Amino acid sequence: MGESRRGPLRSAVPSNVVSPVRRCSRTACGRPAVATLTYVYADSTAVLGPLATYAEPHCYDLCAEHSARLTAPRGWEVVRLADPSAPSRPTGDDLEALANAVREAARPQQRAAGAGGGNARTVDPMEVARRGHLRVLRSPDS
Secondary structure, eight states, X not given: OOSOTTOSOOOSSOTTTSOSSOBOOSTTOOSBOXXXXXXXXXXXEEEEEEOOSSOOTTOEEEOHHHHHTOOOOTTOEEXXXXXXXXXXXXXXXXXXXXXXXXXXXXXOXXXXXXXXXXXXXXXXXXXXXXXXXXXXXXXXXX
């Protein structure tokens, strides 16, 4: 009695037709969506943010290209919310700090003594040479 004469229930839509990836809402664009656009009509504002967790009926999912080219009607403001999960691009300050760190690492070991700051190491009279954190010491006999 638990079985149907037609066999097990099957979905009306084959699973290979429905994609689990949300697509761009723009007509004839099949690229995957990366951002969600919604409107605040009372404030004449279009809000573009990260892809919403669920598809909402009054929101539009956009691909990277369409979200980058988004413009609003005259008199409207576009608010672009930053995606915290997206990798941030390095700024000029970040690149300059990296270049300074590379230059500093390439200098000879005497840079600390030449800096004249309070952080300069005291020179051990027994120390002959230094390579990184290793030191070569004179024999106590000599």
